[in-house]
Amino acid sequence: MRRGARATLLIAWLLVLAGLGWMVSQRLKISTDLRSFMPAPTTPDQRLLMEQVGDGPGSRLLLLSISGQSDAQLAALSQGLATALKNDKRYSQILNGSFDLGALDASLLPYRYLLSPTLDTQPLDEAYLADQLQQRLDDLSSPAASLLKGLLPRDPTLEVLKLAELWAPAKSPEVREGVWFSPQNEALLLVQTVAAGFDPGAQQRAIDGIQQAFHALPGSAGAKLELSGPGYFSVVVGAQTRHQADWIGRISTVGFIALLLLAYRSFSSLLLSALPIASAALAGIAALTVAFSEVHGITLAFGFTLLGVAQEYPIRVLSHRRAGEDAVQSVRALWPLLLTAIASACIAYLAFYASGVNGLKQLAVFTIVGLLVAGFSTRYLLSHLLPVRVRDVADMRWLAKARAFVDRLPRPRWIPLVVALAIVLMLAFARGSFWQNNLAALTPLPQDMLQHDARLREALGAPDVRYLLVLQASSEQGVLALSEQLQSQVDALVAKHAVDALELPSRYLPTVALQQARQQKLPDRATLQQSLHEALQGLPFRPDLFQSFLDDVQAARALPPLTPERYAQTPLGQRLAAMLVQRDGHWLGLGTISGVHDVAALQALGENSHGTVRLLDLKAASESLVVDYRTRILQALLIAAVLLVLTITISLRSLRRAWHVLAPMTLATFLVLAVERVAGVEISLFHLVALILAGGLGLHYALFFERDTGDPAEQRRTLHATIVCVLSALLVFGMLAWATIPVLRAIGLTVSLGVAFHFCLSILMAPHASED
């Protein structure tokens, strides 16, 4: 190809890439929500989990502590922060222990008679009023007078205070200086975010809001604000993983470039050979944006990992070039084999598309499109662009020695048997459970952070994230009614210390029926006025003082009962909304539980309820989901293996040759599993994905070693290409294996081991040149 034509081709290619990049930047919507990567839930518990993972009241809770100053200053900061956050749309509830008379929205004040349980046991008659008024008189002569003076005319029976007490967390921390304090002298706050707990983006914004509000407070400079809770953890874990992946990525990129420069001594070759990979990545993402409305972050992370295979294509081309030969000619000789490799990988990944799991489907589309684009652009574009004059690697002296060494290696036929036996033994003697079902174990939190969380949770009596009591009924009111019925049993459990606290939805809103029953018990204005008049006899209160009380009771008699929709306008209604979920034509109520001591007693709540009440163990549900997920991957892998055998056998047109390719690959894959198991590693989804990548790389090694051209120079080039590939993979993934975050280490270790085993076994099990 002439110079001009080459320049045109290069510019056209770059333009297409720029176009793809622009399209991707316009259309790509990355979802961080873990749920969209998970398989469709099958059991009711799993489905609830998927909703709860993001939306549950427990997962939206942030625990805050402020420390480092005197109690008085910390209390002022706590109050300042609560005030600042109260009117922010990002938060549905802020609790700091201060006596919150504003818990009930001012416009809803008359509703206090329908919400408070007073009327259930106590009519608003003369005797009750007289007793209450006498108590208020005592209050007025006490030091607490100033707290109550303002409230007295409107609310002589202090219903607002009863509601505030009812809505305060069941087990409150110590109150000092008017706000909650931990035994470690930290001011404590509870903040419920509107954003879902496992939406790291939205949680980040909520956390930023808290930090900004805090730092804007006067006197916050010397104090320390610490956060905890699921939302905060998801943000921290995301940032930590990204940070570590980034710096490891930077180091290995530099190493990778240095390695390729050393191997090919050509800058232009290096830059050009990056183009197929870039095209693959961009085309893969572009295909995803066309096929799916949202792309999951994990899909991209897995996808880029799997795309590592495509690195091989340009490397093979570069290594197999002969001096003076046109790159197009070198590629042509290589193409049938390369095509076999690409096709078999793509066909294998098709199995993932058939798995039916959205995340895996996305992964399949991304890798198949990416591999095809990388392969074909290497063949039809890159080959025209590579400079003509190159060194022939076959002339390198060390390579000739290396090839001679490889040729001299004994290749006894019993190697597969010995390796297989070793695998079986290692798997048999491995300790611990085979599978890691707890996805959270892969992105663990620092121990001190967990301890801090446990301490705050204990001090605040904040609900456990693991258990939920689920109430099911055909309507919202049905759920609230069920919740009301359950209250006495729940109180008994708390009294028995089976559980520290269990918060049911009816705590925030009674049923319409109960509200109406209370309404019926409210006296009419004349009756109330008469009772009040009599109750006031002999008491020093000003006779006309209680007009607003009479007005409120009057208003409460005519109020339409409070429903969740009407309630939702207020912060407390938001709190309730998180506890009521509509699904498939029925309603679920979610009771949050703190301090579980006796799981069996909680489970017993569901007995005889015909499934309307049950205890949901989110951990068990999530683990069963992971098991389901793995089953899907393993099924897909099995189908992929069958497809792979068929493709390789058909394209090589020989069972024996197919054996030489597939046997080392299979053995190496199982060897990685066995070695990791013997080292005590529990296998997770991430290990499986890494094994698939290593398998793809191993397939290349085996295919190229198996290809016997009878030409020693070509064999040396094959060895050169393979060594460059192995070294670059070891460099990139070996670096990852040093990461401290288990998910990165899992991928790094598995791929590194895989590459090493695949390389060794495909050499040792390749047919001898003399055999043919």
Place this chain on the structure above:
Amino acid sequence: MLLSLLLPLWASASASEPAAASSSAQALITALGQPAPAHTAFAEARFLQVLARPLVVSGQLSWLGGDQLQRRVDHPQQETATIANGEVTQQRVGKSPRHFSLKRAPQLQVLLDSFVALLSGDAGRLQQAFEIRQTGDAAAAWTLTLLPRDAKVAKTVASITIDGYAKESRCMHMQEADGDLAIDLLGALAAKMPAQPTREALQALCQGTP
């Protein structure tokens, strides 16, 4: 020449500093001091807007040392309120104790500051919390007026006035910003609380001679 010009300036500058209580007020406060624990009988009349007639209670006030103050009511109903470590504990016969923070009851903070300072004779502390004015004769009938320095406290408590004679405090008036008033008769005077007190009658009692 220059100095004589500067001197008045300096004098006026120092006058605008938080007014130091006059030395006679300081001497008076120091003279009032007693060793802890100090007890005194009290009878309190509260004139509240929500009430048609004043509320009268009586009992004993005790300074237990440090920032601990106890207010025991014997009539008409037994009740004890204790202030310690910034928290108020209220105990009534037959009821579980109630706790709340001192921050929520500014009157109590004022009461604590003024009372502890007076009983311990700590003029410095009193001066930190209040602007102090003294009228009358330190050796005979005198009146101390305390105005809270903290703007937040001043929103609830407008002023405290203490009437005394020689080394004895006889009366304490707490004027709240909303117009409510509490008058405490202290020590021997407590026994003289009328059954139907009026502001004027109490005022006369406080300013009379023992």
